[in-house]
Amino acid sequence: MIEAELTRCVASFYPGASGATGAAKLSGGASQETWSFDVVHPDGHVGAILRRAPQGYGASPSRAAGLDAEAALMQLAYEAGVPSPRVMHVLRPEDGLGKGFIMARVEGETIARRILRDEQFAQARPMLARQLGKVAAGIHGLPASKLPPLRQMSSTKEIADLEREYRSFDWPRPVFELALRWLGEHDPGPSDETTLVHGDFRHGNLIVGPDGLRAVLDWELAHLGDPMEDLGWVCVNSWRFGEIDKPVGGFGSREELFAGYEEAGRKADPDRVQFWEVMGTLRWGVMCCGMMQRFRSGPDHSMERAMIGRRSSETEIDLLGLLAPRA
Amino acid sequence: MQDEPTPIELTTAVADFLRNDITPVISGHHAFKLRVAINMLDLVTRQLTFAQGSDTAEAARLTQLLGIKGSLMELNRALADKIGKGEVDLQTPGLSEHLWQTTMDKLAVDQPNYSSYKREAARDER
Numbered sequence: 001m002i003e004a005e006l007t008r009c010v011a012s013f014y015p016g017a018s019g020a021t022g023a024a025k026l027s028g029g030a031s032q033e034t035w036s037f038d039v040v041h042p043d044g045h046v047g048a049i050l051r052r053a054p055q056g057y058g059a060s061p062s063r064a065a066g067l068d069a070e071a072a073l074m075q076l077a078y079e080a081g082v083p084s085p086r087v088m089h090v091l092r093p094e095d096g097l098g099k100g101f102i103m104a105r106v107e108g109e110t111i112a113r114r115i116l117r118d119e120q121f122a123q124a125r126p127m128l129a130r131q132l133g134k135v136a137a138g139i140h141g142l143p144a145s146k147l148p149p150l151r152q153m154s155s156t157k158e159i160a161d162l163e164r165e166y167r168s169f170d171w172p173r174p175v176f177e178l179a180l181r182w183l184g185e186h187d188p189g190p191s192d193e194t195t196l197v198h199g200d201f202r203h204g205n206l207i208v209g210p211d212g213l214r215a216v217l218d219w220e221l222a223h224l225g226d227p228m229e230d231l232g233w234v235c236v237n238s239w240r241f242g243e244i245d246k247p248v249g250g251f252g253s254r255e256e257l258f259a260g261y262e263e264a265g266r267k268a269d270p271d272r273v274q275f276w277e278v279m280g281t282l283r284w285g286v287m288c289c290g291m292m293q294r295f296r297s298g299p300d301h302s303m304e305r306a307m308i309g310r311r312s313s314e315t316e317i318d319l320l321g322l323l324a325p326r327a
Numbered sequence: 328m329q330d331e332p333t334p335i336e337l338t339t340a341v342a343d344f345l346r347n348d349i350t351p352v353i354s355g356h357h358a359f360k361l362r363v364a365i366n367m368l369d370l371v372t373r374q375l376t377f378a379q380g381s382d383t384a385e386a387a388r389l390t391q392l393l394g395i396k397g398s399l400m401e402l403n404r405a406l407a408d409k410i411g412k413g414e415v416d417l418q419t420p421g422l423s424e425h426l427w428q429t430t431m432d433k434l435a436v437d438q439p440n441y442s443s444y445k446r447e448a449a450r451d452e453r
Contacts, residue, residue: 002363061375085361167340172400172403172406172407173410174403174406174407174410174426174429175426175430176407177408177410177411177418178410178416178426179405180411181410181411181413181416194370237443240442242442244442244443244446245440303360303363303364303367304363306367307363307366307370308369310370310437311437311438313430313433313434313437313438314434314437314441314444316430316433316441317430317431317434317443317444317447318443319440320423320426320427320430321443321447323417324417324426324427325422326423326427326447326450
């Protein structure tokens, strides 16, 4: 039934398109859905993705940039040569599809275990860390004057947000307390430069092909802040999927990441990156606890959410490894 | 006193049934959900197997560290509070060892296949 609305919508903005077919829901959260479909065209089908908040859905979480901002950022990134899907259409009320946008579908893999293990990515893996550095530099270099309105973050504010969220769970975690204490004592303060920060630059949001990185997705957590945050987040052990000695996504070294970043004309600050890696590890731990809360209070009473709640201990061992390594 | 079979024997039997008899006849999204379900039962079995011993040892360490008695929850609240206030830190004798041991015991139940845990556990064995 969504195909009927998509057919009408597609005909209104895509010259020559006669319909939409093969609609399949890829994911659906409390506030957003992602659909894959094909635009039917005499020259052949064109792969497309719909990202939307249907009418009547709950407001997006307070950290979310909003779908309009996501579309603007993706288009800006695309135009600047950052690998990103082209935005084809921003939804209007008369489309009857809710709020959101339609973008070109980029073929490739997002599942970390396949990217890290499958033979077809063997050539891509050794170049990914450097590529990610270059792409991060491209994101951080997007012109501030063209950015949509975004929340402004700082390390100090992020520590306070994490502490507030952790306290709201009312469940004692001595290792998280240790991490919060360390973060407070090592807070580097505002960065020299405030830039666009992707906010979720890691496996799952990167489309990889045999030729390397093809697109950066999911700008939902984009904000303004310290650019080193993105470089620290991509080094969090939770995104290494067992390739523990390759800190960048399980495929590369920090040195390669920084080299790619610097080749693109920006300077990496390894101390700040390390700080953000600790913050990111704690952040993922707090997010896991949040999953447990949502499992318990509903509406998502799923086994997956319950089990993610039991993954917060993974971040505790990683925090200890970072802050109190054993001799 | 409850009768036999024990909870561990019961959860193991269900997990074995799902793993051996149901997994081969199921595919797609339900196969994924089934794997999650089996992992969950295995976790419960590990907790039933290990938690009593590790909880007792954890409470003993906390009593030693803090010099107070109480339930495991009360002791953990007290430790969390003291760390948060900076009254104990990594210089405090025994704190680092306690946090490591407690965390290793959690992972032995939650995710014994997690990379960082496997590496640290292998070091403990040497």
